[in-house]
Amino acid sequence: MYREREREEMEEKRLCSWRPSSSSKLLWLIVPLVVFFGVVVLLGPNTSNWVLDLDRYPRAWSSVISSYASSPAVFSGENSSVSSEVAHLGWHSRLADGEEAVSYEFGVLNRSSSPPLAIEVIQISPPIAAVEENREESSKSNTSINGAPTVVPSVNESPAPPMAPARLGRRKQTNLMKLEAGLGRARAAIREASSNGNQTQDPDFVPRGPMYWNPASFHRSYLEMEKQLKVFVYEEGEPPLFHNGPCRSIYAMEGNFIHRIEVSGFRTGDPNKAHVFFLPFSVTSLVRYVYVGDSHDWSPMKHTVRDYINLVAERYPFWNRSLGADHLMLACHDWGPELSKAIPHLYKNSIRALCNANTSEGFQPKKDVSFPEILLPDGTTKQLLGGPSPSRRPILAFFAGGVHGPIRPILLEHWENKDADIQVHKYLPKGVSYRGMMRKSRFCICASGYEVASPRMVEALYMGCVPVLIKDHYVAPFSDVLNWKSFSVEIPVRDIPALKRILAGISQSQYIRLQRRGLQVRRHFEVNLPPKRFDVFHMILHSVWLRRLNVRLREDGDSEWIVN
Template identity: 70%
Template sequence: MSSNFPQSRLNDSPAVTPNRIQHTYSSLDRLEASLVRARAAIGKAKSDNQTNDPDYVPTGPMYWNAAAFHRSYLEMEKLFKVYVYEEGEPPVFHNGPCKSIYSTEGNFIYQMENSQFRTRDPDKAHAYFLPMSITAMVHYIYVRDSHDSQPMKQTVKDYVGVLAGKYPYWNRSTGADHFMVACHDWGPSISGAVPELFGNSIRGLCNANTSEGFRPSKDVSIPEILLPSGTIDGLIGGPSASQRTILAFFAGGVHGPIRPILLEHWEGKDTDIQVHKYLPKGVSYYGMLKKSKYCICPSGYEVASPRMVEALYTGCVPVIVKDHYVAPFSDVLNWNSFSVEVPVNEIPNLKKILMGISTRQYIRLQRRGKQVRRHFEVSWPPKRYDVFHMILHSVWLRRLNVRVHASADL
């Protein structure tokens, strides 16, 4: 899981197209110029020249470039403004789930609409948020067992059509400075209703599957987080490494191509590798997470899964078994430093691989996971560096690479 954040995110700062006719600066000129300056500041960030921060200073191998990330985050706080379109009626718009495995979608919509980053003046915005919930569309529009996604696609198409007809911003950039978030598995396909939304816009997706059109250069991988009660209360924390008696753990339904392989090789085969289709009666799922050194995170029908965040929450080292998956925030975070990636064809060797990790290295992985956990925590109200801010920072990074020419604003 490599990242090109230090290179492609920070170099090649574009020049802003001037207004050669009037020799004055439009609002878009000024916005683009501020982004050029931000890119330059991020590019100059050095590891020995970090700015003091009262809350947190990123450091360590968990980050591809800790200093660049920190400077970028501070520039985002200082500059970034987002216009939230007010069109659309709840529950499909301006709404979303906050308790299911799709909670990231609803939480982000609510927090964005009440955020310090929101501007009510679209001419002052660097980016434009489409506050639509794919999960709500599936719930309220989809006809169960019809296998027909067309009504939902038509809803997205009509919505973007209204915005493009009412405002100049979508057409000005062909959607490139607009973004959406979707945690439902169908997010990628439904966004395909509008070619510019699929191909140009920044799509924040839990289902970050490169085989389904996810493009890390413009799209954002967001974490799937299961919140049974709507908060992280009781989900955070676990015993130290020395108190974890189980080598690896997984429990979950058998669906998709990977989980049947995992269960075939390990279900009931070895007490060190606790793999279950169904947990025995009376056994706590979260209790098992907290007893385990490693937590196995295989794909199901789609690549998204709350297990990676559950592992980080409970101090268990994630073991990622997925194809075509881009991990959340991987342009900033070096997942190899706090997780283990196992190819599907190595599932039979899972125990050998995990036993080959020294105790010292395991403790490092666990400690680093605890440090980056803050980036996946859901806070009300949002706290700096939490999951809301990390999603927004990923959008900010991609907006820095978009150049909207002032000539289009005349």
């Protein structure tokens, strides 16, 4: 049994992993040497001190959003605070010193299947949640948050910049200040692209069309991400619980991301250069190796997550610096959101990339990332991509799946074996191909089961079938960028009895537009090995990048000043 499981793990890793060729390795050796000599030249004698002045950036973003929510969410702790506010048309925020955070003309609140979230004031008291059981030890070690930089995402004010002490010179650039200055330039570039609508030429792809809320902003943001984003992956932890994950199951995207970020050019080995810190534990692996079947006891898994964050908080200063606000966890397993609650700061502050993006279970679109659930039977998309033209799809709508959750029983009650045009099945007849039925259908029904996420949405896009979303409280993947209503159909649960009338009422020209747009955005959901620009791996990173742009870390109390 042990050897069989070991072989399975090796196969999973082989499917997920990609290593550069020998020529690529040689390039990795040469490039650092070139960079090193360039830095030596640049760091020669220089009598000037560079001053960070974010006030020079224009506030062009304010013209995009017409109104704001009146109740900001505030995360506060000793010497640390996190605040953000939700825009009327989505999440939008401002930064300290009058600089506005990134937002598009679109958002993920009112433009998803879920209603807008109410904003509550949440108080976080020190010490950090991960080490609150070791309060005395934390206060004596480097995990203390006393004197730590404060986290200031988006505030709806423009406070005056701090006055320098008399006769003191310009402020020395710390690593954190350099990072934030770079992010400030990225925000300015994205605002400029949003205001003038100009798009940079791109040899691979330029987003256009109604599938994107704001194509110019998205494109500029993506290019800025490629230019700047660095992710530090904590090396602590051993497989199979850490640095490992599935690549062939319904949770394949969890393992794919974990394996690919570790060999990605976005990864940095220097935590002082990182914008985001990735916590490489796999929830699916925790369920497989730590959870005792049918015990209903989640405490061992939660203790594992808590212990891991305790460990990195004790070894590094970065968790305490932001109370986790620049840290990332990723989970496709349904239990991911619940396990994140083991650490209050992880749940409330950190970026949580989740397949189960359910706002009724604590998913917060302003800081959390929705990414797609993709079933990869053999670890690849072979035989999954492509389908016939609209004229060769005789079935109006199709669904096949288990009866679980509150929505599917209603769907089957009204439509199972009731109408030849609406093919709804609990189990497909023997010899009938699931993929073949999708390729014969104009619309593919994606109804929530126990959880809101479903691989059917991506399967439909892969095969040229227009997704029909029947979900409550769901934030669709990448909906901060993509306008799902332009290439899918959203139907409320209450309208299930009218399913045929609604779908048959969509004209041929409307249907063709929906179908063609779905084919155009399909590239953003494709799994490639190695990853390609604008594919699902990069879109997940871009969603993380957007959340990081809306958080600003600021140093208080420990800045170094230089006498002129």
